[in-house]
Each structure stands twice: as structure tokens, then as C-alpha cells.
Amino acid sequence: MTHTFSVWLVLITAFIAANLPFVNERWLAVLPRRAPHKTLWMRVAELVLLYLLVGALGLALEQRAGQIAPQGWEFYATTGALFLTLAFPGFVYRYLYRRRG
Template sequence: MSPTGLSLESWLFILVALVAANLAFVSSKFLFVKPLEQKHVGWCLLEMLIWYAVIGLLGYSLESFMGNVFPKRWEFFAVTVCLFLVAAFPGFTWRFLVKHRNDAHQ
């Protein structure tokens, strides 16, 4: 157990969630599979929702593997969606706010 009270597995799960929150902004393909002509914010939000569900299922399975699954009400989901959106800010900034060299001048 670390001094903060979280185990290594908990920190690893948090790191995986941070990476997953930014995956929607890494590739111009939808879920790294379907090529899109232009990937706009709507596609990224839909992809983020899918990654949120994947991370949620992973967390639920890890929790059930460890023991009791605690009940989750709407407050839990409201907080975790907000945390996921905040964690995705670096990817959003890189994708939509930073000017890249290969972008055409307008």
C-alpha cells in the first residue's frame, strides 16, 4: 500500500483511464478502424462515450473480481463523466486548439 492509501493496481487503472480519455483525439479514424474525411467534435464525443463505457466495464469487472460490488447511483456517473471530460482536455487541446504544421492555411 502506498502512502496515499491507493494500491499500485488502482494507480494503474487511473493511468489507463487517463489514456483512454484521450484516445478519441489521437487518430483521425473512428475507434482506430473507420476512416473519416474529417473528424469533428461530435465524432470525438461519441468515441469518448464508448471509451468511458469500456473503462466503466473494466472497473466494474475489477471491482467484482476483488469482492463486493458497491451500488452506484446517478451521482457516481455524473462525477466520473466529468472527470473523464477533464482528463480528455490535453487530447482536445492537441487536436483542436494547437496549430499543426501540416494544416492548410486558411
């Protein structure tokens, strides 16, 4: 697996994972829920968990490619902001898009 493919894999996975809490009513798109709808806070908690899972995927791919570079708080602030930016289409679909009828 090349470095370019690894980068694209993490970016596409992050886009899908960031929008997943907003496009379905299941926990992590797998586990059914008892209540009919998830609240915003449930979606945010799921978003944080998916951020950590995508980060683990990125860490595993970096480990496989070679030595892991040290990361400070700036790295996590930047990737967190990127993850929230990638979640914007799902948020708009769930909360801002008005359905007619």
C-alpha cells in the first residue's frame, strides 16, 4: 500500500465516519436503538467516538509505513477541526435542510 493510497483511505473514511451519525438512527450504523430518534448530544458523542476510530486507523497505517511522528495538541486540534468540517454536510442534511410536504 502506497503512502498516497493510505492518505486517501483515511480521508475518505473520515468523510464517511463524520457524516454517519447524522444520516441514520442506529448507534455506529450497526446497533439498533430503543428510542425512535437520537438527540444532538448522542450524535456528538458518536462523532467523537468515530473521530477516535478514524485516528486509530490513521495511526495503524502510519505505524505500518514506518516510524510514527510525534504529535502535540496542535495536531489533534487541526484534525478535530477537519473532522468537524467534514461532518458539515450531514449536519446540514439532518438539522438545516427543510423537507417540504
